[in-house]
Amino acid sequence: MNREISFYQYLTPEEQDLLDRSMQQVPCRKSQVVHRHGDSCVGLIFVRKGRLAFSILSEEGREITVFRIEKGESCILSAACVLQSLEFESHITAEVNSEIAILPAPTLSQLMNSNPDVERLVYKQAVIQYSGVLRTMQQIIFLSLEKRLATFLLEESQRRQSPSFSATHEQIARYIGSSREVVTRMLNQFAGRGIVSLGRGTVTVLDPEALEDVLM
Amino acid sequence: MNREISFYQYLTPEEQDLLDRSMQQVPCRKSQVVHRHGDSCVGLIFVRKGRLAFSILSEEGREITVFRIEKGESCILSAACVLQSLEFESHITAEVNSEIAILPAPTLSQLMNSNPDVERLVYKQAVIQYSGVLRTMQQIIFLSLEKRLATFLLEESQRRQSPSFSATHEQIARYIGSSREVVTRMLNQFAGRGIVSLGRGTVTVLDPEALEDVLM
Numbered sequence: 001m002n003r004e005i006s007f008y009q010y011l012t013p014e015e016q017d018l019l020d021r022s023m024q025q026v027p028c029r030k031s032q033v034v035h036r037h038g039d040s041c042v043g044l045i046f047v048r049k050g051r052l053a054f055s056i057l058s059e060e061g062r063e064i065t066v067f068r069i070e071k072g073e074s075c076i077l078s079a080a081c082v083l084q085s086l087e088f089e090s091h092i093t094a095e096v097n098s099e100i101a102i103l104p105a106p107t108l109s110q111l112m113n114s115n116p117d118v119e120r121l122v123y124k125q126a127v128i129q130y131s132g133v134l135r136t137m138q139q140i141i142f143l144s145l146e147k148r149l150a151t152f153l154l155e156e157s158q159r160r161q162s163p164s165f166s167a168t169h170e171q172i173a174r175y176i177g178s179s180r181e182v183v184t185r186m187l188n189q190f191a192g193r194g195i196v197s198l199g200r201g202t203v204t205v206l207d208p209e210a211l212e213d214v215l216m
Numbered sequence: 217m218n219r220e221i222s223f224y225q226y227l228t229p230e231e232q233d234l235l236d237r238s239m240q241q242v243p244c245r246k247s248q249v250v251h252r253h254g255d256s257c258v259g260l261i262f263v264r265k266g267r268l269a270f271s272i273l274s275e276e277g278r279e280i281t282v283f284r285i286e287k288g289e290s291c292i293l294s295a296a297c298v299l300q301s302l303e304f305e306s307h308i309t310a311e312v313n314s315e316i317a318i319l320p321a322p323t324l325s326q327l328m329n330s331n332p333d334v335e336r337l338v339y340k341q342a343v344i345q346y347s348g349v350l351r352t353m354q355q356i357i358f359l360s361l362e363k364r365l366a367t368f369l370l371e372e373s374q375r376r377q378s379p380s381f382s383a384t385h386e387q388i389a390r391y392i393g394s395s396r397e398v399v400t401r402m403l404n405q406f407a408g409r410g411i412v413s414l415g416r417g418t419v420t421v422l423d424p425e426a427l428e429d430v431l432m
Contacts, residue, residue: 056354064357083343084344085343085344085346085347089354116332116333116336117332119336119340120332120335120336120339123336123339123340123342123343124335124339126339126343126346127299127301127339127342127343127346128300128301130301130342130343130346130347130350131301131346133350134346134349134350134353137350137353137354137357138272138305138353140357141353141356141357141393177357
């Protein structure tokens, strides 16, 4: 199963063996914290089943989810120490019951040093994930809350390929960096204008064009 | 002089020749805009003389400098299209009279495709520069303006290895993402508490420990 890791095919048989022996399997229950800021640098996290949320945390504990790691994907920003780059206050949580595999930081570091292809692919992935973080931060700095909510609703319905999806107001607040109360108020406004309909823990986008108009 | 570019030594003689022929020399006067958002993806920018500022721009035109490129350094985020990553509203300006060399995006792309070492070093550099952007954005999101000003004053005096440095209130406002008026007010407060002294276009840090206290 480690073959799914992007650089696996570039490893020598010895390096593959080292990776296979080092990977640690970790089952995670929904809402479990996989990595908490202040923990030592964990390494590469690979999601075998389920889904993780990667969040940043403010001093006051406000949590903002900046990207998600789906089944078959991995997270490299949890190995910031190996990248000799910024370690920021991050938090990784299982969004659903999940199974993950962790390649510990020292082994990852060893593979990056011995194999330039590993280094190349790891940095490439880090650039993509940093882009995701930046995009979210830029939205927080420069977009109004209403625009951030519209962006989230449009992207989420596209991502799920369905106008209806399950999400609590608390979760949505985390994605757009606001509070549950503010999200509830804005969603009710959108519902009043016929843009969305709200169910128990679900949101249905009725009028995506109206959401596009919010973004104008 | 192209030897100073991080991946130059990894190029074949043919690739070195291609790079040497492609590099475009551009003199820039102080305050000149080297790259404006909306311009096509420029490529790798190498600073031969002087200093550039890399800024992000809000919809309302608020400008925030996220990192600087000093003599002998290069900027890769001006080649976001080549990295297949986020192109964000960025703005590159000469802080002083400068001389830069640009490796155009198509040539950079060609070298990255033909030479994995180029790809590796380019992505590595992008990770480092993205970290700088993230760090600034995180400060903007999570730190108070006063803490951002204290951070700027401490870092700037360390970077210049002198308690005294030249910076207008307008420039400082750009570094911390605020307005000139707010910076002037906060600097006057710091001056009143004996933390800094202010001259014509210069700031002198008198009490770095008091600035550290602000960050507590």
